[in-house]
Amino acid sequence: MKNYLVSGLAAVILTAITQPALAAEQPETVNIGYQKANIFALLKYRGTLDDEFKKQGVQVRWVEFPAGPQMLEGLNVGSIDLAATGDAPPAFAQAARADLVYLGHSPANPKTEAIVVPQDSAIKSVADLKGKRVALNKGSDVNYLLIAALEKAGLSYKDITPVYLPPADARAAFQRGSVDAWVIWDPYLAEVETNAKARQVQNAEGLVPHYTFYLASRKFAEAYPQTAEKVLNELGALSEWANQNPDETAKILSGSTGLPQPIWQRAIARMPFGAQRMTPGVFKQQQTLADKFSQIGLLPVKVEVSSASWSLDKK
Structure with a gap:
């Protein structure tokens, strides 16, 4: 007991x-x-x-x-x-x-982020971005994609003019032509491809894993x-x-x-x-x-x- x-x-x-x-x-x-x-x-x-x-x-x-x-x-x-x-x-x-x-x-x-340009843009490759205005969100994933893509093309970050904008403002700038290219991720990438017929110059494949x-x-x-x-x-x-x-x-x-x-x-x-x-x-x-x-x-x-x-x- x-x-x-x-x-x-x-x-x-x-x-x-x-x-x-x-x-x-x-x-x-x-x-x-x-x-x-x-x-x-x-x-x-x-x-x-x-x-x-x-x-x-x-x-x-x-x-x-x-x-x-x-x-x-x-x-x-x-x-x-x-x-x-x-x-x-x-x-x-x-x-x-x-x-x-x-x-x-x-x-x-890597396929969910890319550098895009207007469909009729003369920019055909990353090398063509030299001297151009490129919209992106500073400190975001696409910032890294842009750096890696430029380096692979033999350019540096100083060879372009970065225009730091959040996605909504960058979309508007892209639409009115005040930037030459935009580095963006999905679903905004899918939206601008669908509605603005944006053309991919380079996505992250072979550059960064994302x-x-x-x-x-x-x-x-x-x-x-x-x-x-x-x-x-x-x-x-x-x-x-x-x-x-x-x-x-x-x-x-x-x-x-x-x-x-x-x-x-x-x-x-x-x-x-x-x-x-x-x-x-x-x-x-x-x-x-x-x-x-x-x-x-x-x-x-x-x-x-x-x-x-x-x-x-x-x-």
């Missing part, structure tokens, strides 16, 4: 000790940054992550941002815990001392590693669904962005979704990007990309 009492008391004590510890492993709220056109928007509107976390007593709060740099600023100041951006914004965020970590990445998507990175603040990832891993796993499951259901995916993203469904169908046809853990090879590619931005002076300091690594095994 005494042994049963001791066992029962031990169980009560163990429960009292472990329950707060387990509770501490899950936040009350997960704050996720998203853009209308990225994978987190798809996750938001499908609702699967909200449903899954609701069962665990965790609320998901979605915070919209116009672009990756602003989103990572939000990550840095603590207004969001998780984000998804392209290649370049994390390097710029690290240069600004943002304490972020790379959780994972998408498959390479990933989407899944990021977290280090504070959040280390405090709630199982939650961060759960989000990454949900992105993987969502990606499988999206790759198998491109029309439904296009419909959801059309509703999110206001772009017609055929525009999204065109973009999705060259946009494999996925969520993979980080590897040394991908970190090396990202370091090459950061070094190139430092070399041409767009990054004020050298960035050690691997300092933002994080192991999901640290639980």
Whole structure:
């Protein structure tokens, strides 16, 4: 009888000790940054992550941002815990001392960004961009594509006149002819090809891999590693669904962005979704990007990309 009492008391004590510890492993709220056109928007509107976390007593709060740099600023100041951006914004965020970590990445998507010109433009190759005005979003993935394309053509960044504009303003400038070329990503690429008959001069194939990175603040990832891993796993499951259901995916993203469904169908046809853990090879590619931005002076300091690594095994 005494042994049963001791066992029962031990169980009560163990429960009292472990329950707060387990509770501490899950936040009350997960704050996720998203853009209308990225994978987190798809996750938001499908609702699967909200449903899954609701069962665990965790609320998901979605915070919209116009672009990756602003989103990572939000990550840095603590207004969001998780984000998804392209290649370049994390390097710029690290240069600004943002304490972020790379959780994972998408498959390479080199066909989803390109340098485009008007259909009747005399520009036929990247070499023809010498002395021309080229619109792009500063510090974005396409900034890296432009640098790599110019170098391959024997030109430097100083050989063109960069015109730094966000996508909406760049689209207007492209339409009225105040820039000679535009470096842009999907779905804006698909839109300008469809509606303005823009012609691709060069996409990222053979130049840069172009990933989407899944990021977290280090504070959040280390405090709630199982939650961060759960989000990454949900992105993987969502990606499988999206790759198998491109029309439904296009419909959801059309509703999110206001772009017609055929525009999204065109973009999705060259946009494999996925969520993979980080590897040394991908970190090396990202370091090459950061070094190139430092070399041409767009990054004020050298960035050690691997300092933002994080192991999901640290639980």
